[in-house]
Amino acid sequence: MAALPLSRWELQNPQQLAELLTTAQTWKEIEALGKAYPDWKREAWELLSPEKREYIQQLKQWKDCPTAQKFPLGCTVERVNSAQGLTGQVISYWSAYDIDYVMFRVGEDIDWCRAAFLKRVKAESQSSEN
Structure with missing residues (x-):
């Protein structure tokens, strides 16, 4: 299942953004979520486990491969x-x-x-x- 950016009103808090970030399969999805919810990016990142952060960093590292x-x-x-x-x-x-x-x-x-x-x-x- 791919994470697709939802309308701003559909997510109620950074916790929901963090959950959505963990379902992303591409760096493009992560970027889209970050652009859709810029005020919650930092807090959502802090809510992620170290394993999920590493997963997202790998998506970024290999985005053009x-x-x-x-x-x-x-x-x-x-x-x-x-x-x-x-x-x-x-x-x-x-x-x-x-x-x-x-x-x-x-x-x-x-x-x-x-x-x-x-x-x-x-x-x-x-x-x-x-």
Whole structure:
């Protein structure tokens, strides 16, 4: 579910803005919310947990990266030629020697793979995993 900026009158306080910020999947959504509610930005930020702040900072850091656009944080991915069909939730990215990599959580383990060797699993599959 993506966070979409609501009319100013629909949010009643910074706590609601903070909750909406935690559902954002792109930096563009974060920026739109900040512009829609400039008076509450600072207070909403202070209400976020350190983990949620880090998540938002990662969105900002990777906002212009095609890999992050293709595989947003939290989306479900699978290796292209996976014989086991294991899926994981995207948690981070990195780039080395002009190659983009994606880190993802598979159960309690953390795995990584070249972005070129991953595919995004559709939303129907994601809902059946939960």
